[in-house]
Amino acid sequence: MKGVREFMKFVTLNNGVEMPIVGYGVYRVAPEETKDHVLEVLDAGYRLIDTAQQYRNEAGVGEAIAETDIPRGELFITTKVMSNERVAESLEASLERLQTDYIDLVLIHWVMGDDLATYRVLEDYVRAGKIRAIGLSNFYGDAFDEIVSNCEIMPAVNQQETHVFYQNKDLQEQYKELGIYLEAWAPFGAGRENMFENPILAGIAEKYDRSVAQVILNFLISKDIIVIPKSSNPDRMRENLDVFDFELEAEDVQTIEAMDRGESLFDWFS
Numbered sequence: 719m720k721g722v723r724e725f726m727k728f729v730t731l732n733n734g735v736e737m738p739i740v741g742y743g744v745y746r747v748a749p750e751e752t753k754d755h756v757l758e759v760l761d762a763g764y765r766l767i768d769t770a771q772q773y774r775n776e777a778g779v780g781e782a783i784a785e786t787d788i789p790r791g792e793l794f795i796t797t798k799v800m801s802n803e804r805v806a807e808s809l810e811a812s813l814e815r816l817q818t819d820y821i822d823l824v825l826i827h828w829v830m831g832d833d834l835a836t837y838r839v840l841e842d843y844v845r846a847g848k849i850r851a852i853g854l855s856n857f858y859g860d861a862f863d864e865i866v867s868n869c870e871i872m873p874a875v876n877q878q879e880t881h882v883f884y885q886n887k888d889l890q891e892q893y894k895e896l897g898i899y900l901e902a903w904a905p906f907g908a909g910r911e912n913m914f915e916n917p918i919l920a921g922i923a924e925k926y927d928r929s930v931a932q933v934i935l936n937f938l939i940s941k942d943i944i945v946i947p948k949s950s951n952p953d954r955m956r957e958n959l960d961v962f963d964f965e966l967e968a969e970d971v972q973t974i975e976a977m978d979r980g981e982s983l984f985d986w987f988s
């Protein structure tokens with residue numbers, strides 16, 4: 719098998735930690751299917767696995783980590799916590815379920831309760847060497863500012879709904895200035911609004927002899943946005959990794975930029 723650096727691009731987070739720019743999210747993977755699913759995903763070439771305490775499938779991810787031959791140092795494991803007074807306890811439980819001594823990236827999943835207090839616990843875990851990088855997810859406006867203004871360790875990423883219909887152009891600019899990476903959840907908008915059949919994207923895909931999915935991911939990573947697509951199909955899993963060896967021309971980039979509607983397709987967190 720090819721070494722991961724032969725086909726994967728990495729970003730360097732603001733604390734020097736390297737993170738693959740394409741990963742795989744296991745949202746809605748059933749707990750009992752997660753181990754085999756993650757082993758398949760690793761076999762396809764992914765090294766970044768994005769889970770969450772809320773997904774209830776960390777244990778399956780941990781079983782895959784324990785079973786794979788891929789050294790732990792080549793894997794990049796993200797999980798997410800919810801704010802509560804027992805967040806340290808919940809992190810210990812995550813470490814145990816994930817069968818690992820450290821987690822590569824821990825995010826606060828969404829705004830809830832005393833997030834600054836939770837963030838301070840995450841900072842302690844970084845200092846203790848049990849977490850390599852920390853960040854946020856679904857933090858906008860005041861909630862984002864509160865953490866950034868009061869933290870001792872700057873968030874490394876903010877994971878937000880981001881795709882061609884909702885590009886977060888203002889956040890792309892703001893985060894660049896702050897040294898924070900934007901990470902796109904649902905980079906295909908979970909297929910909403912017929913994204914895969916969109917005629918504009920289909921036209922561009924045809925021009926490059928690529929799929930619509932590959933054009934979408936190439937567009938996002940060309941803007942240094944980390945992406946975590948999901949596919950239950952092994953061929954599409956591989957297709958979504960094969961996105962590095964072409965470059966969209968400026969006119970196609972502009973065409974896709976103009977598809978931004980500036981509105982969520984989910985409206986879960988606004």
Ligand SMILES: NC(=O)c1ccc[n+]([C@@H]2O[C@H](COP(=O)([O-])OP(=O)(O)OC[C@H]3O[C@@H](n4cnc5c(N)ncnc54)[C@H](OP(=O)(O)O)[C@@H]3O)[C@@H](O)[C@H]2O)c1
Pocket residue numbers: 742743744745746768769827855856877902903904905906907908909914929931932946947948949950951954955957958
């Ligand atoms: N932080 C948060 O609050 C949050 C919220 C939502 C999601 N997330 C993360 O983001 C990850 C991805 O989001 P998501 O799964 O909701 O949506 P997504 O990755 O945008 O889209 C998944 C859909 O796209 C289809 N698909 C994938 N690759 C394809 C391809 N090459 N061609 C055609 N169809 C393709 C899949 O169908 P098939 O399976 O049939 O291929 C599936 O229906 C999650 O797993 C999770 O880790 C985070």
